[in-house]
Amino acid sequence: MNPASDHDTARALATSAGDVLLGVRAGHFPDPTALKDAGDAGSHQFLLDRLAELRPGDAVLSEEGTDDTARLSADRVWIVDPLDGTREFSEPGRVDWAVHVALWERGELTAGAVALPAEGLTLGTVAPPPVPGRVEGPLRLAVSRSRPPALVQDLAAASGAELVPMGSAGVKAMAVLRGLADAYVHGGGQYEWDSAAPVAVARAAGLHTSRLDGSPLTYNQADPYLPDLLICRPELAERLLDALAGLVPARTDGRTHA
Incomplete structure (x- = not known):
């Protein structure tokens, strides 16, 4: 097993999948649907391949994958969304799309990361930034x-x-x-x-x-x-x-x- 912690693994996977998506987005596609499909497929396959390498004994639940019910008896399950916000991903200039990588262990979420690739930012369960003070005004x-x-x-x-x-x-x-x-x-x-x-x-x-x-x-x-x-x-x-x-x-x- 890779010696990196699960927190670091989640962060690295989300960030790297985001890099894959940025590469896909820079390509040439005939229409937005083709770009969405390529992004979903590329990020999904990257995450599956890396998890198989880094955490071979863990189950995976992915939006883009076939659901394997073996996860229900597993102690560790990675829950991933390879591309959250496909509509925004397919629109030039939009930054409000993400990659989700989380680990569930024996009933609880124990690690996770959300990458915002178009902003060059990944937020994870290790040392997340302090929440800023609330601004005055309506909710x-x-x-x-x-x-x-x-x-x-x-x-x-x-x-x-x-x-x-x-x-x-x-x-x-x-x-x-x-x-x-x-x-x-x-x-x-x-x-x-x-x-x-x-x-x-x-x-x-x-x-x-x-x-x-x-x-x-x-x-x-x-x-x-x-x-x-x-x-x-x-x-x-x-x-x-x-x-x-x-x-x-x-x-x-x-x-x-x-």
Whole structure:
């Protein structure tokens, strides 16, 4: 086994997969769909090959791979999203796409990293940057720029919050860590690979992470669908959970990927 720690491995893998994607993005493709497909496939294969080399005994759950149910009895499972934010990746000049690499061990996320390749930045579970102080003014909610969930729009209207549109789930989660938003609230449907690495990094930085009803986020489940998510500054958790209490029941059953 490679002697690097799991934290360092997650960071190195996410960063290097990001380099692969930057190379793909610099190529010539006939249309955005071909670029998206090449990015997904190239990053996925890179991560599978490197994990097979560095952590040969571990299972892998990837958005782009076939789900092997052997992971359900494994002690260690890498949960990866080779390219989070394919729409943004395919649009020239956009930086709001990411690579997610997380490790689940015996019921818990224990390591992870989110690479923001177009910004030359990787945030991981080792020494994440301190969360900046909150700026004065309305709450800022990171939200999908293309399909903001009605739940978040309702929450913003009820709380006087501002919506801050941006691309991938990882970018939105890291926006909270970076002080660019106060919370990331999602109720439109996601999968484990959308949030595992962002949640691992957010927790390491001291942010609150939970389902919208305050219950724990659980990973490496038989069905990887994980419909909703709250990542926020810890001092805002109670306020947001209280506000969400009257909104969540009617909003979190849809199975739309976001």
